[in-house]
Amino acid sequence: MNFRNKLYRFMQGRNGVDALSKFLNRLSFVFLILAIICSILAIGFASHAMKAAVVFRILYFVLYAIGFALLIWCNIRIFSRNVAKRQKENTRFLYQKQKVRRFFENKKQEWKDRKTYRYFKCPKCGQRMRAPRSKGKIRVTCRNCANVFLTKT
Numbered sequence: 001m002n003f004r005n006k007l008y009r010f011m012q013g014r015n016g017v018d019a020l021s022k023f024l025n026r027l028s029f030v031f032l033i034l035a036i037i038c039s040i041l042a043i044g045f046a047s048h049a050m051k052a053a054v055v056f057r058i059l060y061f062v063l064y065a066i067g068f069a070l071l072i073w074c075n076i077r078i079f080s081r082n083v084a085k086r087q088k089e090n091t092r093f094l095y096q097k098q099k100v101r102r103f104f105e106n107k108k109q110e111w112k113d114r115k116t117y118r119y120f121k122c123p124k125c126g127q128r129m130r131a132p133r134s135k136g137k138i139r140v141t142c143r144n145c146a147n148v149f150l151t152k153t
């Protein structure tokens, strides 16, 4: 039996790599890189600024610990046999990721339209809406919850 088959056998019934694990892996990499930078700075400051050197040394340990913990978490998820639970976590992660992405897309759109439209939210349900600018005070009916309110444009 070659290595590929052995690995396939070993991974059967386990969660494997998913989006959340990939994210944790990248995040751990970022923390480890930052830890290395802090460690270099600590060495650099050691000769003339002891306090700064100590701060960077502590930062190094903290960042390293976080990065290492993320890497362990990532691997625990990959090799986990509780696939249902891991898939649930992954779905939740993807949902949050989508929310973050939408937030930035909205901000980008608002910035692009800043001269022609004013964006606002329904005070009752938070529904996002927009109205053409410089129309003075307008009465808005929320398309989601039918709440009526006044807003400046």
Ligand SMILES: [Zn+2]
Residues within 6 Å of the ligand: 122, 123, 124, 125, 126, 127, 142, 143, 144, 145, 146, 147
């Ligand atoms: Zn509403």
